[in-house]
Amino acid sequence: MLKDRVAIITGSSQGIGAGIARYFTKLGASVVVNYPFDSEADKANEVVKEIIANGGKAIALKANVASEEEVKQMVEDTVKEFGKLDILVNNAGITRDSSVKKMSVENFKMVIDTNLVGSFITSKVAAEVMAAQGYGRIINTSSIAGQEGNFGQANYAASKAGVLGLTKTLAREYARKGVTVNAVSPGFIRTPMTDAIPEDIRTNMINEIPVKRVGEPEDIAAAAAFLGSEQAGFITGQLLPINGGLNM
């Protein structure tokens, strides 16, 4: 499905991003496992090692998605290594949860900066490379919190709702250039981000999900692979919720 495609997966040293990187390589893509800081390098290199051991192609590249300079370097290095860039998955994301009353302006801005400004920067840089090629796929990551809001997540929900506006605008601006732009909206997925949720709250959350389980990174990866495929070329500007039926 993704044979000979080249993909950058931002924030892919763990969690959903690592799941997407593994999944894409099994479908024939070469991937960039992106990580933000030196402290994440070992984890990113482990993901790359595992992919290569399984016969896939991957390299690890450091770039903070909120830094235009670092993102430009990552995209340049990707094209140098693999010859092109077909797919960008904007997966990198952070949370800094607290009620609005207790949330500092600094923590509000920090989450917007990584989740929303970061997706803008990577898309801006990658879309131009893709437009010049006449082909590209961008998959952004929203969240059920962006669709519905979530107690204690004003910053995160605002960033993820913003991702949707960014997705639709990019889709309109790049449609004629062969670049589609869509977003996945995960519900409750098993990753280090959600492992931090206390057991009793987790059980209550699962009870609310019609399919009665948490999602796995592969559930998101499968959807991203479809949206990243050539076959999905007539789909753009859309949000695909992946949440076990949690919102309908």
Ligand SMILES: NC(=O)c1ccc[n+]([C@@H]2O[C@H](COP(=O)([O-])OP(=O)(O)OC[C@H]3O[C@@H](n4cnc5c(N)ncnc54)[C@H](O)[C@@H]3O)[C@@H](O)[C@H]2O)c1
């Ligand atoms: N886990 C869930 O239930 C869930 C639900 C909805 C949406 N999401 C979204 O899915 C994406 C992945 O989430 P996850 O659960 O795997 O989280 P995670 O915390 O396990 O992984 C996030 C990754 O982003 C990377 N990252 C953070 N800041 C970065 C930056 N500035 N530049 C580059 N990389 C950076 C981290 O190093 C990490 O590898 C996020 O955008 C998150 O908001 C997750």
